[in-house]
Structure formats: C-alpha cells, structure tokens
Amino acid sequence: MQFDSVGVVMQIQRLAFQNPQTVAAYYREQSLSYGELGRRSFCLSEALKAQGVEAGAVLGVCIRPGFDILIALIAIFRCRAIYLPLDPDHPDTHIQMIVANAAPRLILTQRAHSGVTRAFHSLILDEFQYDSSEKIAEIDEMMVPRPADGSASAYLMYTSGTTGAPKGVLVANDNLHHYLAAAQQALQFRPGDVFCNVARYTFSISLFDLLLPLCVGAAVKLLDREDVLDFPKLIQHLARATTIHAGPSLLATLFRYIRNLDSGSIKSEYKAILAHLRHVSTGGDIVLPAIMEGMKTNFPQAELFVIYGSTEISCMGTYFPIPR
DSSP states (O other): OOOSHHHHHHHHHHHHHHOTTSEEEEETTEEEEHHHHHHHHHHHHHHHHHTTOOTTOEEEEEOOSSHHHHHHHHHHHHTTOEEEEEOTTSOHHHHHHHHHHHOOSEEEEOGGGTTTTTTSOEEEGGGOOOOOSGGGTSOOGGGOOOOOOTTSEEEEEEOOOTTSSOOEEEEEHHHHHHHHHHHHHHHOOOTTOEEEEOSOTTSTTHHHHHHHHHHTTOEEEEOOHHHHSOHHHHHHHHTTOSEEEOOHHHHHHHHHHHHTOSOHHHHHHHHHHHHTOSEEEEESSOOOHHHHHHHHHHOTTSEEEEEEOOGGGTSOSEEEEOOO
C-alpha cells in the first residue's frame, strides 16, 4: 500500500468508492463518511486549481478542529501542493512571521480567523460551496490524481522555536510515505479503530492522528481544544475511541485528576472507560517512569508505547513498547 501524499488520496478514494458510508471522522455529534470526504476534498481541490494553485505551491491552513482540516489536507495533497499548518491560537505576530517566511500561495481559513490572515490571499472555508452536481454525485475512481514525485515536498512545518527562532522544515513525499508505512507496520491499526486527535495541527504527530486512520479504513475523532483540557469531557470522548497519542504532561495531569477524585463511583466509571482503549502512546517530551506506570494502571488493556522523533525526521524516529 502506497502512503505518500497522493497515495493517501488514492487509498481514501478507494475506500470512498468501495465503502462510501463508512465513517471517516467524528466531530462533536456529527460524522463524516469516506464518501463525503472524497467528494468534498475533490471539490475543494478543483476550486484551488481554478484559483491557480499548482504542484509545489505552499498552502496555509489556519483553522480550528473540525471536518475542515481533513478536507483541506486531502484537497492540498490532490493538488500536489504543500500543506502548511498555522495555529489560530498563536499570537498574530507569530503567525504573520511564519506566513512572511513561507510565502504561501493561499491560506485556507475560517471566518473567525480571517482577520489574522487578511493581508494574504485567503479562501474562507465556512463560505465555500461544495458542488453537488451530477459530475461528482458519485465517487469515481477517475478522481484519483497522478502519483506525486517522491522527492517533492508534501508539507512544511515550523519547529516550536524553543531553541531559537522557529525554523521551517520541508518534508518530502517519500518521508511521509515511510513514516506512515513504518507506523502501520509497527502498530498494526485496523478498520474499526477510532483515533482520538488531541495534538495541535502545528505538531507533526498530528499527521499520525489524521492520516493513518484514513489509510487503513479507521476513523479519527476530532476534539475541540477546550475538550482536550476538560478531563470529564476528554474521558467521555475516549469512550468512543480505541487509540490515543498524548504528551506525557497531559497524561500526568489526567492521572492526577483521576487519582484525586472524591467520588468513588465517578472514578470507577472513568477507569472503566479508559480500560477499553486498545492502543495508547506518548512522547514528544521526557517520559518519566512514573508516567509509564500510570499508563499501565489507567490503561490496563491497551498496548503501550513511547514514541520519539522530531519535525525534521517526519516525527517518528524510534519507539519503545512498554512491557507489562
């Protein structure tokens, strides 16, 4: 199975053609099928091409969680353009510094954040009208684009800047291909899995959450940032998930929250929800032994992993299965 950027599109297109009603994503109380994801991303990619977007063009994406992120990401890959995530929660000066450095051809955004990018050419996804005409009423295998050049860039991400000014890292299609294929070979995800996405889109691990489920016929559950930090809500989201990757600080705070609960019945309810998870991984910072012990206690049925890497090496450089 090919997992480069256009390979992702080909796989999603195949799933949309064969199983159009299968759920690709959940957001709040809504779901998005593979068929609808295929139709919307195709429609958006055609609109981008009509605006002059060509292969190799950098396209910024400045949006909050929701179905738009998947539609935009797949549409950009359809155009063989370069995905540049921008976080609307970052200070305006930070976003403008990155945009000035990256010089995107276009920024896909939402009405609420259009002021941040008003000095740049933008497409407002809230106002975009998806074509429902007969030409795209049914998923067609002919919608699959030509294979991408493996050495061409798939995405552009900026480092956090903790060791200095943020640096832009261009990652090639072959890197993305290897990353997704290696992760799938090591972790063996399958249809029926539901990935709970808690990573911000400006972190490269977000592509693990967003793309790998769609390559294997699974689903991604998209969470509002407020719900990630509201532990009762986060735990209820996990009730409908099988897989989560979360940073060690988030896990540590979650474990402490559960440990300090006054109500024994609520604590038991939360522990029962966490017990059904199939895969839990962490990384991105130092994972202390206490975190690993907390993972064993709070996720008793899950396979547990520590994953390390960096933006420069497509996120996943090494992994360690935590033995029980």
